Amino acid sequence: MRLPRYSRAAAHLLVLMILLLCASVTGAQEDTHNLLPVTEAYKLTADSSTPGVVKLHWAIAQDYYLYRGRMNFKGGDDVTLGAAQLPDGEKHDDPYLGPVEIYHHHVDATIPYTLAPSAIRLTLSVRYQGCHEIEPKICYPPHTEQLDLPIPASAASPGNKLSDLLDSRPSALTGDSNAPLPAEQAFQFSAIAQDSRHLLLRWTMPKGYYLYRDQTKLSLKDAPQLTLTPTWPAGTPHQDAHFGNTTVYFDDVTLPVTVNGEVASFKTLALIASFQGCQDGGLCYPPMTREVNIDLASGSSATVETVQDPAPQRPLASAKADSLNVSFWSALLLAFGGGLILNLMPCVLPVLSIKALGLLESAENPARRRMHALMYTAGVLVSFVALGLVIIALKTAWGAHLQSPLVVAVLSLMMLAVALSMSGVVQFGASWGNTGSTLANRSGPAGDFFTGVLAVVVASPCTAPFMGTALAYAFVAPVPSAMLVFLALGLGLALPFLAVGFIPALSRLLPRPGRWMETLKEVLAFPMYLTATWLAWVLANQRGADAVGLLLVTAVLLAMTLWWFERSRERGAFSRVLVVLLALMTLVPLYYLKTLPPAARVSGGNATTVAFSPEKLDELRKAGTPVFVDMTADWCVTCKANEHAVLSGDGFQALLKRTGTVYMKGDWTDENPTITAFLQAYHSPGVPLYVVFPKNGPGRQLPTVLTHSLVEEALVEAAK
Template sequence: MRSLRYGRAAAYLVTLLTLMFGASAFAQDTENLLPVTEAYKLSADASTPGVVKLHWTIAQDYYLYRGRMAFKGGDGVTLGQAQLPDGEKHDDPYLGPVETYHHSIDATIPYTVAPGATTLALSVRYQGCHETDPKICYPPHTEQLNLQIPAAGGASKNALNDLLSAPPRALGDNNAPLPAEQAFHFDAIAQDARHLLLRWTMPKGYYLYRDQTQLTLKGAPTLSLSPAWPGGTTHSDAHFGSTTVYFGEVTLPVTINGDTNGTASLDLIASFQGCQDGGLCYPLMSRQAHIALTGGSNATIETAPNPAPEMPPADAKQNDSLHVSFFYALLLALGGGLVLNLMPCVLPVLSIKAIGLIESGDSPARRRMHALMYTAGVLVSFVVLGAVIIALKTAWGAHLQSPLVVAILALVMLAVALSMSGVVQFGASLGNTGSSLANRSGPAGDFFTGVLAVVVASPCTAPFMGTALAYALVAPMFIAMCVFLALGIGLALPFLAVGFVPALSRWLPRPGRWMETLKEVLAFPMYLTAAWLAWVLAHQRGADAVGLLMVAAVLLAMTLWWFERSRARGALSRILVGLLALFTLAPLYYLATLPAAAQASAATDGVVAYSPEKLAKLRKAGTPVFVDMTADWCVTCKANEHTVLDGDDFKALLKRTGAVYMKGDWTNEDPSISAFLQEYHSPGVPLYVVFPKNGGAGHQLPTVLTSSLVEHALTEAAK
């Protein structure tokens, strides 16, 4: 078991060692390394019946790992436990306690063979490293031995004459690692003054790590870089865990953040790491590129004097969200916030403000106060939400993954609806701000209605909004907060316009008795919102959670009913209101302790549940894949499913193109889906990515789908 454990870890040993050692002389020094069979000369002796003796002569500055030795008998051969001497013990910073051998080592292995056998077939595997510069490790090496065994009482010939007619062979002797410059060819060009295009080209059988790549600008402290990595291949690494790598070629668009006016050229330093598949891992490599900031100009690469010609991006549309200017991002955010007013998750809350504006009548001062306080609530909420998202690296709408938050929102919607139905009337005092969400006349009510609008808007993603949020998530803090403020201004803009432009206020109907009826009618969208949140809760925590929510809802209704009746009563009645409110919190406590509801993982109705392993397997098989990252609380996701993805036309399209529909459910937190969202710089769900059958980069679709858009993407992916 110990050998097996070391076997899995040591296959990537060089990946670990490169965190400690540099590579400035790697290209030159690797040429002086000994071939593996000369660094570790193996001889065998089977002259003693029932025992085979192995001897390694280890060259200077080389060593073998005790835990990397493995022995396997051929047909008819049964091996006993190998007898190995103790090695030199030390604590490896990554592998823990290890034992190594220098200079030489002898091992004995007992064996038995079938009656009448005259030869001993034996497979010997070992691995070692070079301990001075360049500090690298060889891939696991296997030698096949075929030894003459003595007859009863006899002896074999010299062991070196007992090998196969061919010398011992290594699994990979004909696949020696290339020099670093040939294994990882690096190019860089400038598309324009704000965008670079980098490219790594690797021969077959080599791959590049995405997360071990760092890009820095030399001598440009006011500028920063935002790379937009395409989708790669998921790779299980002994040290880095599940990581993303690229085979063959990867083209990387990079956005330059900051003012490049007056800057004629830049010096880019690219540090990266890669491996030979199943073989050598290279130490950290660096390239320095001198790039003239003129569109299409090739860079001068310090270690690659003959860069390849200009290449267009592998998928120009995939990362458009990171290729926008700051002011364009603000414009997109403003438009996205404005369109949010029309989304079904926001409309119920806006009904509260519609009633408030109508009730304000012809008073300009009251209209302005409504607009300003509502806007303040929206902007403060967006600032807080943006700060949390940036600090925690979370996603838009991720707070609805918490069943407790969903339950509280459902109860808030119920309380607001009961108020609009006339069951209870909340006061306007600041001491009662927790209940002022439904108030239409006080400043606190306006402010907290703006807060509520932002909270319930988060499950929705309006057109243009996804691009702006993606830009904010990779931009510096100040710029990111400006984007979130622009979203808030867009959401509050209709009320600001009505509040401050008298001409628009003339479009509002005059107050009258009809307003009370309208207010009661508008309560029903609030009830429906509460019902939708209960449905989301059922998917998150099951029927028990919905039952607890219903109990809390009944207790809340009882609390509000008695609150209204206690207005003309004494202090004892108000104490009872407080006790009922505490009882309302009890079901929420138990709800928060419920385990997550079981999620279906098997394919249903032609839908395959997302996993990185399944996606990698399908891509390796050359199957086009449509990946849909969704959540039950995402209204935009459900709208796309209803209009496009659940229809017969989409199913027929999948069949015609041979594509697989893979869905990731982010209703509850899922680390693998979160990693996928981060890989595509998505601010949240929905996220749609189409992977072509030729293994190229995934193509990211807009958040709002149309049938023609999906058909075009899948048709191209199937070519």
């Protein structure tokens, strides 16, 4: 039997989409081979002919750029570097690092230095990072070059004196731009020893930046018998929104510090300074920590080192295979398997019940059965391609659309409308086939197509076991390869219906249609009601009880609209106008829903759960405490399943206590840039993400589906 015209056209469209994308993969993968090695893209030369100053020059290739804020300079054992002098860069809005400055073509840096008397060579390490800004758009990993340069004959190493410290404000920090500077530039910190018992600390800020006095903490590393007594100068009174009445310092502040205790046995002191400041009228920086080594004998200034973790790095497309340990074909296979398993997930099953009924009704009509399968598959594939393009273009994550309360509310109402249709409250006619209402119409091609669209939309909260790696690959792969991964996901999701639609042996296993199908349809409406209820619960966690109240009002108005729509079939034009007015009324509560502030999040669980923050994680890691980081969201079904099966109960609490592990939880139900950056740093396509940090060493990422034995093994290993 020949396929109907619509079936043949749909089949040809699907084949054409797949062939076009397949043909572009090889060329896209070959593009990355044309990238220059990092040392050719950024050719670094150094000049040490001027005593006390080393000059660096980068020749930057065409279509490449360097980040100013990602440059770092560190002297060797006998070399103390001063603040690097760099020109202002071009303003650039980076999707991961925010407002930054970059350099094209070339850039020069001038770095003052002093040498120890024993120095015979000028050694330093130079770290930098840059990107290729046209297709394929990738960023190189941070690259470090070790320089070993001759010392000019007239170079001296007297050490920086007190006058040098007081005049050390860098000319590059003019503060003319309203864009916030990197923390290292906004708050320059240095220290010297006047004598063995008196230190002099100095913070230098550009115009428009200030430092909090009461948020500054000083301590000595590896010297518990010594204490510090700072003598703060008079500052500027400041009424702060977070700290109340406080004192701040603009431009610069010099702080005398007295060292108490027996210092005779110390030649150097390691000073740790933690402080916080803001841009006036702009952003406030997170607490910063700097470590300074002070030579008590010579009074020389110290090498300043930022102790806190660096900012999460941009995912590197060039390192996709190495960092993710997965090939293109493995990613396709994993994506296909993940799509298959999505059919069993609770968030997708209610929508699939609609198609199941359609296949049952068309069991004795092969042409209709194939049409059902093709149009549903077309809806799934088109939706996955569209979703993939949005995710790649906006650099967002899988499931992130459910962070929008408005999207959650609309999905809940769609589920309610479909359920009301399955319960017999309303029957959508063919004249409405091109609207979203046809999601419940099982007979038309448009209804089949939009049911596939709905299946993809509601599938995003569910993460199948194999989907995480495949999606992570897609986020850092070239666009054509990424699109094929999303298509493989769609084919996996649609495969059961394609198989039943085109394999007669499978279709003969379907039961014969009968009156029992009407009862089954009404029964299957209840999972749709439950899905709408679950989405209402997610909305309550996002925007509180007021949001649920508005959603319920909208649901009543929607039910009234559908009821009157059914009643108006045999009535006049006025009744149809009333349907439109009622439909418009349902939009009013949604408008007010969008204006509600986020709900206050109550930390649940138990006393051993710690809310995620980079600062707290950094503090725990420095203390040598194992940490289990759990990134979750209320709309993530896999997250909730893991919590119920593994991450709750006395067994998990006993494991935490036995291993001395801190359970740190990040809630991504609402948009959270800090958690988003953490996900991106681990190439995670979304939640759940589980990372175990041991006492020492890098974190270990766990699979998205947990078992108690897997978690126990990871925590016991981390505690060693």
